[in-house]
Amino acid sequence: MPLLRIQDLTTHFFMKQGTVRALDRVDLVLNAKHVLGVAGESGCGKSTMAYSIMRLIPPPGRIIEGEIWYEDRDILRLSDERVRKDIRWKRISMVFQGAMNALNPLITIGDQIAEPIIAHKGLDRKKALEKASSLLGSVGIDPARVNNYPFELSGGMKQRVMIAMAMACDPEIIIADEPTTALDVVVAAGIMNLIKDLQKRIGLSMILITHDLSVIAQTCHEVVIMYAGKVAESGDVLSVFENSVHPYTKELIGAFPSIKGTKRELRAIKGNPPDLIDPPPGCRFHPRCRFTKEICTKEEPEFKEVGKGHFASCHLL
């Protein structure tokens, strides 16, 4: 059942050198109590999408077009005030990229988690700290450490604190932007386990943004593959991985070596990630695609349904 519905989301950044078309008519659906993976290389627009949902796009960026439907309201049409009071952190919160470095070294982790609780829920400090303690417990940190300072924690623990902070006001949706980059493989696996666990226990709905398809394969229910600011393919994770339709999806999946299965030579995706100020005309993937036809260089393909809940935008369909 859809919880968050994004339609035609378009966000551009107006820079001196030109306009960066970071997101172009992106459609996406997050189902309740599911984990939606958003995958793509750097520059494909996945972080921009997260910030657009949170309405945190800084100038010179602007959301130009689109609708984000949540609880019968279009988030993009609400006033800043309303978004700040009702939505941000209370209903939808976020774990930012490189979050471990976002902790204030001079304030205890308890106080940092308590801060949004005090601000948004009006609890006094004592009660807020109690809640912070119990949040630490739910993310796998000893609740007694509520008075620790960030330097007393390891990288993985700090990331857990960031997750606790995102959960502070009991949101319905959490967006996690590359939660495991910069973490050791073993620690990262612990974090992903935590995310899966929280999601099952509390019924959180999550949007997981990452470039690592393996992580998505292991944790997500649905996945959106993005390329150059547009959605290449989306659908439930089995369909997208096993019945991929878009050439980029197939190549991307094929670009991840695995520790299991027979060892075989993998094929590289030719070419380079595109320039978003001046993207290729027609289908943005066409310079790197093995199956390019003439129409691909001229017309942008439509985002069509190719199976139940499975969409892709490619002329070859």
Add this chain to the structure above:
Amino acid sequence: MRLRPRFAQFESAPRSAQIVTIAGATICAGLIILVFFGEELVPYGPQQMVADILLAPSSKHLMGTDMLGRDVFSRVVAGAKWSVSVSFIAVSMSMVIGTTLGAFSGYFGSYLDRVLMVTMDAVYIFPSFVLAVLIAAVMGAGIGTSSLAVAIVMIPTFYRIIRSITLSIKESGFIEAERAIGASGRYVIVNHIAPFYLSSLFVLISLGAAQAILITSGLGFLGLGIPPPIPEWGTDLAAGRMYLMSGTWWLTVFPGIMIFLAVLGFNLLSEGLEAVLNPQIRRL
């Protein structure tokens, strides 16, 4: 030295920086013209006694005449050549010595670095003018000692900045890559680290020139600098002092104005350059 990227930086610098740089550059350019073409521009020789003594400024003698009947204007213009040249020789010496020592000190470290740092700090802390006076007093007045005194005083500034730049660039990845392919320390410094000195050197040289002119004039004023009858601004200023009481202002004011303009010009230029090149320096 590629100038095109520098122009681009100039264009993108804030207005105030551009104005200051141009103002400074104009004054300095004026001085340089005086240095090279001064002799053509003046009506009389600086040593020539051409008129009555102590004449007030007039159309014939734009800045009047001094106590020996020499044309002050001619002396002041000729003085530019001396003050500026001596300053530049001194700054060049400082730059070469300070930069070389700073580069090796920063790159190789260890005992050499320790010893040099301590020595340079000692010189640096000493008030520059006092030190120059001491050196000149000990070695005796003259052109040579003047330049030397000024040079010594300015070495630590070059040393410290170049050393600091070297230390920070040394840690960069591409420097390690050089070591990996077998480059020697000297090669790395000259070919890979030195390009980063340029921006700072522009600034340091202008600043150094200003300081050098001031110190040279100061030494001259105290009688420890370039000896008469060479038309040095400071010396002339000192000589003219005793005539002030009787209302003969032109002997001190004009050399004074020249010192002021020269120092101002170089200071403005160095300030402007620093503002323009700043992002580059800060990137270090």
Add this chain to the structure above:
Amino acid sequence: MRSSPREIILRKSHYIKAVDGVTFDIHKGETLGLVGESGSGKTTTARLILRLEVPSDGEVYFRGRDVFSIKDKNELRELRRKMQIIFQDPYEYLSPRKIVHQILAEPLKLHNIVREEELSNRLEEALEMVELTPPKTFLSKYPHELSGGQRQRILVARPLLLDPEFVVADEPVSMVDVSIRIGILNLLMRLREKYDLTCLFITHDLAVARYVCNGIAVMYAGRIVEKGPAETVISDPVHPYCKALVSAVPVPDPRDRTTPVAIGEVSAGTIDSSFGCRFRSRCLSAKDRCQREEPELREVGKDHFVACHLAA
């Protein structure tokens, strides 16, 4: 809180051994993968092998000669020709003020390998070898005008111009976009084949190590805890850390969802003293002996070695 190894090694009182008693052989033509997390000592090991750092103890034998015993400058230069490194960071490791032509010409000039007339040809060949075509357009570019993947290829081309026998690849694809990685890995494997190179491949990514290497040595806290043929170490890990590591690597297959083996968290700020197994504070099966005695590498299978008291 980590200082450079030299600092650590020179400090008198407390010291942490960044690399401790690491011993391994690499045979000609082999590629050994050195796998470990940040802080495991793998990068330091690589730097020591190439004599970019100075060890407190131990030897590195290249073709039978101890690398650290070479005093003569010319001999050292010769050694540098034969033992090279491909660095990890394509942003920091290319001089920002030089064009590609200068960057690539430098090793050739330093070692007087090529005559002036042949230089351009040699450079163009090198660019073609790393698939940067047409080569002429790349020669006049600055690093900042190139993409990350293109810069990484320059980092690959440069050391190979010296025609080395042994190459260390220090996480050559970790800072490069996902879609570009395989391209660079395939390139490295082709070049390895073509030039008959012996390699030490450093990475934190087991899947990449499996793709590229014949053998794998896993490092933890400065020691090798397990080593053996790549397939063996991955399919049948013995050391508790390796078991956890292998189970933690996500597989790009939604039908194969595994739960990683749990191990204890690292607690920040504690310095593991030198007694006992370094992994004991995180190991769920730690016994008494593990607290007192540091385990040695012991053979547990064909060419398969493990440093764990529970394995023997």
